[in-house]
Amino acid sequence: KAGVTQTPRYLIKTRGQQVTLSCSPISGHRSVSWYQQTPGQGLQFLFEYFSETQRNKGNFPGRFSGRQFSNSRSEMNVSTLELGDSALYLCASSHKTNEAFFGQGTRLTVV
Amino acid sequence: EDQVTQSPEALRLQEGESSSLNCSYTVSGLRGLFWYRQDPGKGPEFLFTLYSAGEEKEKERLKATLTKKESFLHITAPKPEDSATYLCAVQASFADSWGKLQFGAGTQVVVTP
DSSP states (O other): OOOOOOESEEEEEEETTOOOEEEEOTTTTEEEEEEEEEETTTTEEEEEETTEEEEOOSSOOOOEEEEOTTTTEEHHHOOOOGGOOOOOEEEEEEESSSOEEEEOOEEEEOO | OOOEEEOSEEEEEEEOOOOEEEEEEEEESSEEEEEEEOOTTTTOOOEEESSTTOEEEEETTTEEOOOOEEEEHHHESGGGGOEEEEEEEEOOOOOOOOOEEEEEOOOOEEEEO
């Protein structure tokens, strides 16, 4: 069974630009969550989508947004990039109360 | 506010030297506690889910236990391939929260031959 797929794996962007990251969950999983991982803050929850609806949101500014499509694939968008947005962005999919499975992440570098 | 604290921050072990990692938590109703392993530059790899105090789970050289306030990950006779960062996360029990995990900072484990 295929795992969680995130694309692209690596990105380099310039301050002020915007970026879109993609996540394809495990087949049958309807919940997709996004996390930001940095050396200083660790893994921090961004938001969760279930059946195309945002169900939870972490403490991040409005520049961070996301959406989920009818096939459960999800995208997250960061607008007006700042240097501090450089991080590993991780997507996890889960099914009801079962464990969350993570993708390999997208490494975003803002220069 | 939910909080997860892992200790120690780093652990250096000789091959075969058993040890334990600690995860203490405060959460308004625990739905589940999760252990993950993460290698550099990769996403966390699921290891265990624990749901209630007294529960134990084992996988190869790893054993996870849960009490009402903390969880332990025991590594028995570790090998160099067990070197990784081990992450603990909690999932609160209110109805719409099972997609949200609160993570600890992790314990970086290095096992030398």
